[in-house]
Amino acid sequence: MSADEILALPPLAREFYLRPAAEVARDLIGHAIVHREGRRRVTAGRIVEAEAYLGLADAAAHAYRGLTARTRVLFGPPGHAYVYIIYGMYDCLNLVAEPEGSPGCVLIRALEPLAGLDAMRIRRAKARRVEDLCSGPGRLTAALGVTKVRHYGADVVSGALSVRRLPLDDGEEIAVTPRIGIKDNIDWPLRFVVAGSPFASR
């Protein structure tokens, strides 16, 4: 897809995020994450994998232990980016859902690259195949140039980092599984993936 085509897609409205996190996570599958860096430079990918984190009711969620300096934006209004660093090295991108005060969110786990593949290959020099560019939470942020310092709290409805409307292809199905890499509530079915997508993480 060309940068112009991507930028012509309408952003998802704030009301989209104003629902339970699990619902938002499921409906987010297929839509595009777009990072506009400067006038013509665009990196973008289609969400093929996402997980819901339920906040105060979910021991696996960062917000479970309440409001801290790190989790501040989770408790704020929906449609914003919650970016955190994991294992001292990797930035992970979440989208805040649910009304202000209710800290549900959606972790973006994998993208299918759509635009700016050249920039992605430079930032992810170790990835040999296209399928490896964005197939993991730490990978997609590296590929898109999303970081905590630049994007913590960013408004994804109107800002340089946005989520835009892109329908699922005919025949595509969404599979539901337990979440990955957590220790609590490991059986909750809150991970959503485009069934059979080669761009999902393991």
Add this chain to the structure above:
DNA sequence: CAATAGATCATCT
């Protein structure tokens, strides 16, 4: 192939 170790630091106890 699968299993595992090492990298590296913000965050919370």
Add this chain to the structure above:
DNA sequence: GATGATCTATTGC
């Protein structure tokens, strides 16, 4: 001071 919503390289079958 311990612990991660991870990724990569390496070892061993």
